[in-house]
Structures are given as structure tokens and as C-alpha cells.
Amino acid sequence: MIQTLMEESTIAALRQRIKEARQAGKTIGFVPTMGYLHDGHASLVRAAREQADFVVMSIFVNPLQFGPNEDLSRYPRDLEHDRKVAKAAGVDLLFTPSVEEMYPSRVLTNITVSQVSEPLCGKSRPGHFDGVATVVMKLFQIVQPDLAFFGQKDAQQVAVVEQMVRDLSVPVQIVRCPIIREEDGLAMSSRNVYLNEEERKQATILYQTLQHVRSSIVTKQPLDRIIAEMKNMISTQPLADIDYAEILRYPDLTAVKEWKSGEQVLVALAVRFGRTRLIDNMILTIS
Ligand code: AMP
Secondary structure, X not given: OOOOOEEEOOHHHHHHHHHHHHHOOOXXXXXXXXXXXXXXXXXXXXXXXXXXXXXXXXXXXXXXXXXXXXXOOOOOOOHHXXXXXXXXXXXXXXXXXXXHHHOOOOOOOOOOOOOOOOOOHHHHOOOHHHHHHHHHHHHHXXXXXXXXXXXXXXXXXXXXXXXXXXXXXXXXXXXXXXXOEOOOOOEOOHHHHHOOHHXXXXXXXXXXXXXXXXXXXXXOOOHHHHHHHHHHHHHOOOOEEEEEEEEEEEOOOOEOOOOOOOOEEEEEEEEEEOOEEEEEEEEEEOO
């Protein structure tokens, strides 16, 4: 069967399409993105195809989640390419609103998820997760999906969204999807195109560091020693500038005081290469 890709850029038209899918008895799976699609995004669509009857993807570079000195204006965009990837991955309906469509007037309502928004990227990017929570809630109101798919690549984002959904009884099931990587281990990201050749080579240190400390965590070595080990390893790459290297409990993102069997921890890295800030992480269950 030839897959057709519908596309709408207004909220009203999108709602009409989704209403028709619902009337046909279909369940709705939703994949929110900022576009410049790669196989990480496509993997969320494939998961959505398996678990829902009708797959909606949004492409919206959300100004609310960018700080004043961040890369909003130069964030990579290529809608033609995105349409091809979305179609091939199995999206039924693409939502491509303008900023004016999403925010016709100044936004005065903000969602703040405390605690989980505060450490890691919340510390380096003040207000970022308010912007994320607010746009995700707005998109949930527009699409009203049964299931929504998020990548573990942004593990703190998933924690924030799950907490918001629980706190506000949003009728959606959040599905976490694994990190998709390049062959050399670098986590796929729209921002990888910013890297020059040398930065791209050195960026593989993030994944190598995560792999390296796995056994230290499994064997319950002292936390401080593991953090130091991670920082030392990343610093072997001259272009790497560490923003953070931390281990927190997951998904509540509180401090790890001791290694407790059965608990999940998040090993999280944010490292700058030139002007590009990369994140990567690993979730482990303590044995
Ligand atoms: P973005 O377009 O970067 O906002 O990402 C949209 C969604 O795709 C988020 O849920 C991300 O976590 C997810 N995503 C981005 N990169 C990857 C990846 N390498 N593997 C899995 N999911 C990803």
C-alpha cells in the first residue's frame, strides 16, 4: 500500500483530520519533534506505527525552550527532507505550524515542573524545561493523542513530561524509546551537523565514556571516583568542554546517596565542542 502523507499547518485543520481518524475508530500516536529529522526521530515513528493506528508528527522549533544566547535562529531546518523521512517512516499526518499559529500573542501561561527540571540541563539552560513542558502540554491539547513517543536521548525531558502528565492527569500514555546512534556510537542529533570534522571525531568520547563507567557503576564503585573518571576521560579530547557529568537517580533526578539495589540511575553528560553542545546518557538499574 502506498503511504500518503497529509500535512496541516493550522490547529483547526489538524484537529479536523484527527477527528476523522478518531471517527474511523483509530487510536492516535504522537511524535513531537523540532525537525531536521534523522533515524532517531524515525525510530519513534516506527514505535508509534506498531502501537497506534494513526501517527501524527509535529515539526516545530519552539522559541519558548531556547535561551536568549542559544541557537534558535541557526537551528537546522529542511522541511523537504523532513517530509521524505516522515513519509518513509510511516507518519500519517504532519503538523507544521508557524510560530504565529502556535503563539498568536505573548504566552502568559507557563508550566513549571519543579525538582526534575532543576538539575543537569535545567541548570545550564534556565527556563528550558518550562518551555518544553508548556509546548508539549499545548501540543497534547491540540492532538489529544492516546500515546506519545519520546526518546531517551533527552532523558530529563522524558522525566519532566512524565511528571507533568502524572501531576495534571493528562490522558496520554508516554512511551520511552531507546537512543539511536551512529556507527561509531555518537547519539544521533539534529545538532550534529554543526560539528566540524575534528569535533565530530572527538565527540565519540561521550559514548565511550558512558560505556567505560558502566562496569564501575555495576560494581558499585564510589560515586565521586566515577564522576572524576568520567571527567578525566572526556578531558582527553582537547576540544571537549564539559558542561556537566553527573549521576542522579532516575526518573526523579535526585542525588544518589548510596547504590541501592533495584534503583535506576541516569548517567548524564553535556559537553561542548566549539559552539555545539551535545548531550548523551545511559540509564542503569543497580543490581
Ligand atoms: P528533537 O527534534 O531533537 O526535539 O527530538 C524530538 C524527539 O526525538 C525527542 O523525543 C527526542 O528525544 C527524540 N530523539 C532525538 N534524537 C534521538 C536519538 N538519537 N534516539 C532516539 N530518540 C531521539
